[in-house]
Structures are given as structure tokens and as C-alpha cells.
Amino acid sequence: MSPITSTVVTGIGELVTNDPSAGEGPLGIVNDAALVVDDGTVAWVGPATDAPAADRRVDVEGRAVLPGFVDSHSHLVFAGERSAEFEARMSGVPYDGGGIASTVRATRDADDDTLRRRVKALLAEMRAQGTTTVEIKSGYGLTVDDEARALRIAREFTQETTFLGAHVVPPEYSGRVDEYVELVTGPMLQACSPHARWIDVFCEPGSPHAFDGDASRAVLQAGQEAGLELRVHGNQLSYGPGVLLAVEHGAASVDHCTFLDDEDVAALVGSSTVATLLPGVEFSTRQPYPDARRLIDAGVTVALATDCNPGTCFTSSMPICTALAVREMRMTPVEAVWAATEGAAKSLRRKDIGHLRVGARADLAVLEAPSYRHLAYRPGVPLTRTLEIPS
Amino acid sequence: MSPITSTVVTGIGELVTNDPSAGEGPLGIVNDAALVVDDGTVAWVGPATDAPAADRRVDVEGRAVLPGFVDSHSHLVFAGERSAEFEARMSGVPYDGGGIASTVRATRDADDDTLRRRVKALLAEMRAQGTTTVEIKSGYGLTVDDEARALRIAREFTQETTFLGAHVVPPEYSGRVDEYVELVTGPMLQACSPHARWIDVFCEPGSPHAFDGDASRAVLQAGQEAGLELRVHGNQLSYGPGVLLAVEHGAASVDHCTFLDDEDVAALVGSSTVATLLPGVEFSTRQPYPDARRLIDAGVTVALATDCNPGTCFTSSMPICTALAVREMRMTPVEAVWAATEGAAKSLRRKDIGHLRVGARADLAVLEAPSYRHLAYRPGVPLTRTLEIPS
Numbered sequence: 001m002s003p004i005t006s007t008v009v010t011g012i013g014e015l016v017t018n019d020p021s022a023g024e025g026p027l028g029i030v031n032d033a034a035l036v037v038d039d040g041t042v043a044w045v046g047p048a049t050d051a052p053a054a055d056r057r058v059d060v061e062g063r064a065v066l067p068g069f070v071d072s073h074s075h076l077v078f079a080g081e082r083s084a085e086f087e088a089r090m091s092g093v094p095y096d097g098g099g100i101a102s103t104v105r106a107t108r109d110a111d112d113d114t115l116r117r118r119v120k121a122l123l124a125e126m127r128a129q130g131t132t133t134v135e136i137k138s139g140y141g142l143t144v145d146d147e148a149r150a151l152r153i154a155r156e157f158t159q160e161t162t163f164l165g166a167h168v169v170p171p172e173y174s175g176r177v178d179e180y181v182e183l184v185t186g187p188m189l190q191a192c193s194p195h196a197r198w199i200d201v202f203c204e205p206g207s208p209h210a211f212d213g214d215a216s217r218a219v220l221q222a223g224q225e226a227g228l229e230l231r232v233h234g235n236q237l238s239y240g241p242g243v244l245l246a247v248e249h250g251a252a253s254v255d256h257c258t259f260l261d262d263e264d265v266a267a268l269v270g271s272s273t274v275a276t277l278l279p280g281v282e283f284s285t286r287q288p289y290p291d292a293r294r295l296i297d298a299g300v301t302v303a304l305a306t307d308c309n310p311g312t313c314f315t316s317s318m319p320i321c322t323a324l325a326v327r328e329m330r331m332t333p334v335e336a337v338w339a340a341t342e343g344a345a346k347s348l349r350r351k352d353i354g355h356l357r358v359g360a361r362a363d364l365a366v367l368e369a370p371s372y373r374h375l376a377y378r379p380g381v382p383l384t385r386t387l388e389i390p391s
Numbered sequence: 392m393s394p395i396t397s398t399v400v401t402g403i404g405e406l407v408t409n410d411p412s413a414g415e416g417p418l419g420i421v422n423d424a425a426l427v428v429d430d431g432t433v434a435w436v437g438p439a440t441d442a443p444a445a446d447r448r449v450d451v452e453g454r455a456v457l458p459g460f461v462d463s464h465s466h467l468v469f470a471g472e473r474s475a476e477f478e479a480r481m482s483g484v485p486y487d488g489g490g491i492a493s494t495v496r497a498t499r500d501a502d503d504d505t506l507r508r509r510v511k512a513l514l515a516e517m518r519a520q521g522t523t524t525v526e527i528k529s530g531y532g533l534t535v536d537d538e539a540r541a542l543r544i545a546r547e548f549t550q551e552t553t554f555l556g557a558h559v560v561p562p563e564y565s566g567r568v569d570e571y572v573e574l575v576t577g578p579m580l581q582a583c584s585p586h587a588r589w590i591d592v593f594c595e596p597g598s599p600h601a602f603d604g605d606a607s608r609a610v611l612q613a614g615q616e617a618g619l620e621l622r623v624h625g626n627q628l629s630y631g632p633g634v635l636l637a638v639e640h641g642a643a644s645v646d647h648c649t650f651l652d653d654e655d656v657a658a659l660v661g662s663s664t665v666a667t668l669l670p671g672v673e674f675s676t677r678q679p680y681p682d683a684r685r686l687i688d689a690g691v692t693v694a695l696a697t698d699c700n701p702g703t704c705f706t707s708s709m710p711i712c713t714a715l716a717v718r719e720m721r722m723t724p725v726e727a728v729w730a731a732t733e734g735a736a737k738s739l740r741r742k743d744i745g746h747l748r749v750g751a752r753a754d755l756a757v758l759e760a761p762s763y764r765h766l767a768y769r770p771g772v773p774l775t776r777t778l779e780i781p782s
Contacts (some may be wrong), residue, residue, distance in 0.1 A: 081761075081768075083761075083762055083764035083765055083768045084764065086764065086767070086768045087723070087724050087764050087767075087768075090717050090718070090721075090723065090724065090767065091723045091724075092721070125772065128773075129772075129773070280770065280771075283718055283770060284718075284768075284770070286718065314765075314768050314769050315769055315770050315771050315772055316769070316772055317770070317771030317772050319771060320711070320770055320771025320772075321771075323771070326481050327481070327674055327675075327677070330481075330483070332478070332481065332482045333478050333481065333482075370472075370474075371474055373474035373475065373477065373478050374474055374705075376477070376478075376481065377474045377477045377478075377675075377705050378705045378706055378707070379671065379674060379675065379706050379708070379711055379771070380671075380706050380708030380710060380711025380712075380714070380770070380771055381516065381520075381706055381707055381708050381711075382519075382520070382773035
């Protein structure tokens with residue numbers, strides 16, 4: 001039982017609070033700021049000249065401080081890698097879509113410690129880049145035991161675990177999607193739900209590997225009945241029912257959102273469903289980027305995440321995702337930073353992260369730069385790290 | 392006088408030598424390799440099982456090792472920053488081109504130590520990302536004294552210094568380009584040539600801020616007569632005479648090369664002039680990318696560099712430039728790695744860097760990954776560092 005001590009972070013050249021009442025603009029920016037952390041929680045925020053005393057002092061010497069990034073979409077429990085497939089795809093060699101099956105094989109064959117070490121290494125890599133909350137999906141096991149194992153391992157590291165048995169139809173169920181959905185919504189759900197907060201489904205009717213509207217609805221309803229909250233992979237590769245299903249079921253997030261018609265956008269407006277965009281995927285696959293401007297201009301809440309996975313996007317970098325959001329999706333730097341912090345927190349229905357209001361978790365990212373603008377201004381430069389507050 | 396000692400680097404999962412006779416493919420890849428460094432020079436390369444003994448041993452535990460990146464185009468001697476201008480440009484606010492003048496003002500106003508600290512910090516940032524050779528241009532002083540000062544400071548850090556008095560026409564010479572060219576080719580060249588290896592000119596006849604064909608020719612000829620070697624900024628914003636001038640004068644490199652006609656490509660083929668592409672600029676300005684495939688397929692030698700500067704591209708990351716080259720310019724991962732190492736070394740007419748043949752400088756980059764492919768496969772992730780060999 002160590003005594004609770006407080007720390008004042010001083011010398012903050014620019015503090016992004018995401019609290020418009022605390023500072024300038026939508027990011028609630030306070031210049032020449034200080035912040036007091038008490039027992040892991042933000043206890044005070046304001047101009048450095050008004051900062052109260054604290055037991056300890058950390059001086060960041062003029063750097064910018066942001067809420068830690070919230071990566072609300074990742075697939076970290078897997079074995080193997082697919083850089084040769086990536087190289088072939090980028091070099092124009094036709095790709096037959098067989099890649100994900102190789103990750104499923106490697107994941108099933110790996111022992112727990114191998115999977116655990118990979119998750120741990122990727123989370124450390126994320127934390128070193130300023131990410132302080134990570135959602136982790138299953139989805140490379142696709143048997144009752146392998147999905148439950150993936151979630152048990154993920155749960156060792158985060159509360160934000162997502163059961164994604166309905167990621168793809170595994171090869172052994174090829175042509176028998178209905179039987180696989182029965183497995184997912186029956187024994188697999190039963191084995192997985194104790195280890196998961198969320199359930200997710202890859203709704204993509206045009207793909208033989210994914211799930212159509214009816215199958216997706218069955219997965220979401222079964223998950224809801226088992227007490228899980230909902231997320232959807234929707235409208236990534238073509239127009240389809242993913243967004244409407246997500247909104248209809250009150251899902252917290254629908255992710256990808258590349259192919260949207262007017263009805264989809266209208267449904268998202270005013271709903272409690274966040275549109276999570278994953279521009280690293282489009283960067284790594286040369287697919288078209290989602291139309292972020294259309295969503296934001298319509299009033300939809302937008303989040304950014306990495307989708308870190310060995311196939312379609314193996315970046316763990318929230319900074320490059322914000323840079324891509326600015327360059328390729330024409331989000332402003334302000335919108336991109338908000339979407340990667342508070343927007344992503346909303347997609348996880350979390351009120352304690354993604355901002356630095358009093359009472360928030362003291363998850364802090366510090367930039368080797370004077371302003372949040374440098375995230376997009378200096379693409380690829382490792383500027384961001386998590387500010388570790390001694391406790 | 393410390394005794395010369397040798398170091399064997401072992402556990403190299405994949406070694407990129409750029410020596411096709413030493414290993415597989417154009418990158419000369421040796422798997423499960425070792426490399427001996429003797430007095431700062433590569434003394435032996437081969438399979439780990441054949442490695443000779445050495446005084447010391449560094450185990451990289453399966454990681455990939457590459458020749459250190461060669462960043463052959465940078466503008467590091469400046470003061471101030473322009474992230475607000477970047478944010479405005481990305482947000483669609485019309486930009487009046489006045490930005491560079493603000494960097495010139497800030498640079499002239501800064502004292503030597505301010506400029507020196509900035510160069511040192513950016514070089515440390517580059518080295519931390521695996522870059523071991525950096526070319527540095529002047530071009531934000533634009534007076535005799537300020538250009539000479541920039542080159543003196545650059546020379547403290549690199550032999551690859553480039554006199555770029557003909558970067559832009561400074562405001563005080565607006566409408567008097569001929570007079571400014573007389574200054575550049577006269578007193579400014581005389582003051583700068585002792586501190587520079589190279590002379591460079593921004594040849595862009597359509598821009599009121601840059602130099603047309605005749606002015607560019609005058610700058611290159613005067614530089615050559617003063618004993619400097621030649622580089623050219625050419626064909627960045629429109630078709631023009633830059634490439635042909637570069638080839639005609641035997642320049643080592645013509646940089647940017649976005650707008651090329653068939654005659655330009657034909658002139659580069661078989662010439663001693665390298666085409667240096669700078670995809671970070673197009674990423675940060677939303678300009679069209681150069682057609683790397685057309686150049687490579689025609690047989691032109693292509694290099695990649697950052698163009699690190701506070702206006703059009705403030706990345707210092709050679710890894711993100713290789714990822715952009717693959718994603719946006721359709722270079723293969725092999726071509727991109729070669730262009731960022733040996734290609735860039737050729738653009739500096741250096742035979743001792745950019746590869747790991749016996750006799751090369753022991754400039755080594757190590758990846759937190761098993762293969763060079765991860766540079767493009769994992770965009771934005773800080774995988775690369777310089778491997779420091781104790782001496």
C-alpha cells in the first residue's frame with residue numbers, strides 16, 4: 001500500500017484537452033499549461049501560472065501534450081506475418097485472397113505463450129507511440145477453443161475485448177455459412193462471452209468469406225442476448241446493409257464505411273453509432289479511402305483507428321493514421337486529432353478516456369514538437385510517446 | 392591512440408548488401424548472415440556459420456540489417472517552423488506562396504547557435520531512424536553572409552554540403568532576377584564555395600520565385616568553374632528545361648522530376664545523372680507523384696530522399712519515404728530500398744556508402760523486424776535505427 005501522491009506536469013507548450021470549455025477551439029487548447037495527476041486521474045488543468053502545488057513535478061519543456069490515443073480497432077492475437085503477400089500485392093502480382101487462411105492456420109498452431117508475446121510486443125510498440133487504450137478482437141481462431149483462447153489472452157491486457165468469431169467463414173465451413181453461424185451464435189459465443197465486452201461481425205454480402213445481412217443480424221442479436229455490446233465491420237468493400245444494421249441495433253461503432261449511400265449517412269446522423277475510419281487499410285491495400293468529409297459535414301461522429309492486423313494493415317501507428325486522415329481524407333488536423341482520441345473513446349462508449357477534463361484517466365501522450373499540428377506536418381517521424389507518470 | 396578492434400555482427404536474420412554477387416536478387420540478400428566491421432569499414436560479409444572471429448560480438452537476434460539510409464536531399468539550416476501554414480493548406484485555405492519568405496526572415500534573424508542546434512537535432516532524429524549520410528543545402532539565407540554561414544554550419548556535420556543561393560529570388564530582388572543571379576554567381580559563390588561540395592539551382596521557369604533555363608545555366612556553369620559539382624531541382628511544378636540542363640552539364644542528380652516529357656526520360660537513360668524522387672513532398676502538398684515506374688522501366692537510376700524542409704515536406708523519415716514510394720509511385724519494396732540506399736549514394740557519387748560490400752563504410756541500419764519488406768508493410772511504425780558499432 002504505497003501512499004497516493006500527486007504529480008504536476010509543467011512546461012506544456014500546448015495542451016489538447018478536448019474540452020472546449022477549458023480552452024480554444026474544439027480541441028480545447030490551453031497554451032503554457034500545467035496538469036495535475038492524482039492517483040492516476042486528472043485532478044486539475046489550467047494555465048501554468050495558476051498551477052497548484054503537488055508532491056512531484058514533471059517538466060515537458062515546451063512540448064505539446066495530448067490525451068493518449070485510443071485505438072478502437074485492432075486484431076493483435078495472431079501468429080505469423082504476411083509481408084511477402086504484401087510485397088506481391090504492392091508489386092501488382094494478382095492476389096487470390098488466401099492470405100487470411102494462412103494467419104488462421106498459424107494462429108491455431110501457435111501455443112499460448114507465442115500469441116501472448118506477440119500481443120505484448122505490439123501493445124508495447126503502440127504505447128511507445130502514444131496509444132494508451134487498445135481494443136483487441138479475436139477472429140483468427142475460428143473454432144470454439146481457439147476463439148476463447150484468443151479472448152482470454154487479449155483480456156490479460158485490455159478490458160476492450162471483442163469476440164469476432166464472425167470474422168470470416170473458416171475453410172472447413174466453406175459453402176456451409178449457416179452451419180458456421182450456428183456455431184458462432186451457439187457454443188462459440190457461450191465459450192467466448194465471459195472474456196469479451198463486445199461482439200463484432202464482418203458484414204460484407206458480396207464476399208464469399210464474410211457474412212450477409214441475415215447472418216450478421218443473427219450474430220448481433222445473439223451477442224446482445226448474451227450481454228455483449230455491439231460493433232460492426234461494415235460497407236468496406238461494397239455497398240451493403242452493415243451501417244443500417246449497426247444503427248438499428250444501437251451498435252457503438254460501424255467500422256470502415258467506405259461505400260455509403262445517402263440512407264446510410266442519414267441513419268448515422270443523430271444515432272449513437274460512431275463511424276470508425278481506418279485509413280491505414282486503404283494505404284496498405286490501394287483501396288479507395290472513405291469519404292470522411294461527407295460524414296463530418298453531415299454531423300456524424302467519426303473515429304480513427306489503426307485496424308492493426310497482419311494482412312490488410314500492419315501499422316500500429318495512430319500518428320500515421322492521423323496524417324493519412326488529413327492528407328487522404330481531407331480531415332483537418334483538428335478533426336483528425338479529435339477522432340483519434342475523443343472520437344475513438346466514444347466508439348468504445350468510454351467517458352473516462354480520450355480527453356483531459358478533471359476526472360479523466362491520466363493517459364497522456366507527449367509530442368517531440370510544440371503542437372498537435374506536427375502529427376500530420378511531420379509524417380512518419382516518431383514524435384509521439386506516452387508520458388509515464390510515476391505512481 | 393586506441394587500438395583498432397574488430398566487431399562481428401551476428402544473428403542477422405536478413406542482410407541487405409546491395410551486392411547481387413553476394414546474395415539473392417538486386418538487394419544481394421544473405422539470410423542468417425554475419426558481418427565483420429574493422430576500423431569503421433566492412434571487412435567480411437557472409438553466412439553466419441562461416442563468420443571469422445573478431446574482438447567483439449554484437450547479436451541482433453534475428454533482425455534485418457540494411458545499409459544505412461542515404462538522405463541525398465535536405466534543407467536543414469533554417470529557423471522557425473510552418474505548421475500553421477501546413478494546417479491551412481491541408482484544410483483547403485488558399486495559400487499565397489508567402490511561406491518561404493517567412494523562413495528566410497527567421498533564418499536571417501537567428502544566431503549561429505540557434506541554427507546549429509536545429510541542424511543537430513534534425514540529424515539526431517534522422518540517425519535514430521537509420522539514416523547515416525545526409526546532404527544539407529543552404530538556401531534560406533540568400534545574402535552573401537547568410538548563405539556562407541549556413542554552409543559553414545552544415546559543414547560542421549557533413550561533407551555533403553550544397554550551395555543553393557539560387558533557391559528562390561529573395562523579396563528584396565523581386566523583379567530583378569538578373570541582378571540576383573549576378574550576386575549568386577559572383578560574390579555569393581566566392582564566399583560559399585570553400586564550404587560546399589555541390590551547387591544546386593531551383594530551375595522552374597513558370598515560377599516568379601525560381602529560375603528559368605538561362606539563369607539556371609549561368610548558376611551551374613559558374614559553380615562548375617568554381618570547382619563545385621552539380622545538382623538541380625528540376626521539373627517539379629511543370630515541364631521545363633531542368634532535366635536536360637542537368638544531363639547536359641553532367642549533374643550528379645536532378646531532383647523532383649514530376650513533369651517529364653519523352654525527351655527528358657531519353658536524356659536520363661544512360662546518362663550519369665540520377666533522378667532523385669521526393670515523395671514526402673507530394674504527400675505533404677497534395678501535388679501529383681512523379682512517375683517512378685516510367686523512369687525505372689526505361690532504365691534510369693532512381694534515388695529516394697526526404698527533402699526535409701519546413702515548408703513543403705517536414706519529414707526526416709526515410710522509412711516513410713520508402714513506404715510512399717511503394718504505395719504511391721508503385722516502386723517494388725526492393726526498388727524502394729535500393730533507391731534509398733545505393734541509388735541515393737550514386738546521386739552523391741559516393742562508392743563507399745549505400746551498400747555493404749567489403750570496403751564499404753560500416754553504416755548499418757537495423758530493423759525491429761525480420762525483413763526489409765516491413766518498411767512498407769508497417770507504415771509509420773518506428774522500426775529502424777542506426778546500429779552503432781563501438782569503436
